[in-house]
Amino acid sequence: MGHALCACxxxxxxxxxxxxxxxxxxxxxxxxxxDLVERLQDGRFYALKRILCHDKEDRREALHEVEMHGLFEHPNILRLEAHCMVEKGPKHEAWLLLPFLRRGTLWSEVEALRDKGTFLPEERIVPILLGICRGLEAIHAKGYAHRDLKPTNVLLDDEEQPVLMDLGSMNQACIEVKGSREAMALQDWAAQRCTISYRAPELFTVERDCVIDERTDIWSLGCVLYCMMFGEGPYDLIFQKGDSVALAVQNQLHVPASGRYSAALEHLLSSMMAVNPQDRPHISYILDQLEGLQAAPSGQDTTRI
Structure with a gap:
């Protein structure tokens, strides 16, 4: 049965x-x-995502999100319980029924701590990041990339296990770009579907002959880690001030020396934030590093980078 909530x-x-x-x-x-909904049969609570579809392309994109959910049965990826397409006059709505996790998003957790003047300790960051990476590993293993990883797209369950959500921007991991037309099309798509302050540098100005791969997610993962460590994403303030994020991401990120975290975690963050995607590690390497950090005794530096 669902837990009691004060709602009408x-x-x-x-x-x-x-x-x-x-x-x-x-x-x-x-x-x-x-919306929060309650199933009459057993009193269980769910989150009902309703996507407004104005035309066939919108409906196609909504069904793509449904399809992406159907690829995975993984504890760190939000499962789809049910779905349907509903006519609303000349328009449609796609309804996606999803589990309701009352703790909310990773961003809510970070924001609440920041408002109190404190930050996530490393012993909480590492297992959360491990769970995110395991979800990404499952996505990458299927030949896809998430493309919109950010703290508001990570839910936390009651045991503080992270669950990746919002799979609507997922597409094939490896995209071969041939010519300026394809480059501009991908750049325009990224501008619409990939949150600007978590978007990898190679998606701001797509080269006319290149390969974009799943390491766009590694950049976004680095931004998420930075947010957990310092209370906001590395480019959030730049965006809020109206300055150019596209310009800012072209320079190697400086990781502040806070004294709160191990050198190994700071070095891992720096490796994720490499401007050149070919210099970023793959998800398997990051998992290996994090498992080493989790296994190390408290206070022991496990730098292997």
């Missing part, structure tokens, strides 16, 4: 033959919103 029903709906009560709005973006 705002109507009901049906998905794949099951009835659900609409309880409250959890969040919304430019083209979707998420």
């Amino acid at each position: 029903a705002r109507g009901s709906l049906s998905i794949e033959g099951q009835r659900y009560l609409l309880l409250q709005r959890l969040g919304e973006g430019g083209f979707s919103y998420v």
Whole structure:
């Protein structure tokens, strides 16, 4: 049974033959919103993501997100419980029924600590980052990349295990770009689908003959780690001030010496933030480093980079 929540029903709906009560709005973006719903059969709570579809292309993209969910059954990737496409006059809505994790996002955790003037300790960062990496490893193993990894797209369950969500920007891991037209098309796509302050440098100005691979996720992973260590992403403030993120990411990131974290973790962060994607490690290497950090006695430096 679901845990008791203080919420008033705002109507009901049906998905794949099951009835659900609409309880409250959890969040919304430019083209979707998420509601808390309760299944009448057993009182369990779910998050219902509703994607607004104005045309066939929107419907295709929503079904792509459904398809991506269907590829995985992994503890660190949010599972899809049910889905349907609903007609709303001339438009459609794609309904995706997802597990409800009451702790919310990794960003909520970081923000709450930052507001208290404190930060995540390394002994919490490492297992969270390990879980994120295991989810990414499963995605990369299928030949895909997430492309929009950020703290608001990582949920935490009751045991503080991270769960990757929002798979709508996922596409093939290795993209071979041939010519200026393909380069501009990929650049435009990235501008729409990859959050600017977590977007890899090679997606800001796509070269006319190049290969973009899954290491765009490694850059974003580095930004997530930086956020956990310092309370905000490395380029969040630049974006908020209206300065050029595209210009800022072309320079090697300086990792502040905080004294809170081991040299090994700081070096790992620096390796993820290499401007040249060919200099960034693959996810298997990062997992190996993190497992070494987790196994090391507290306070012992395990630098192997």
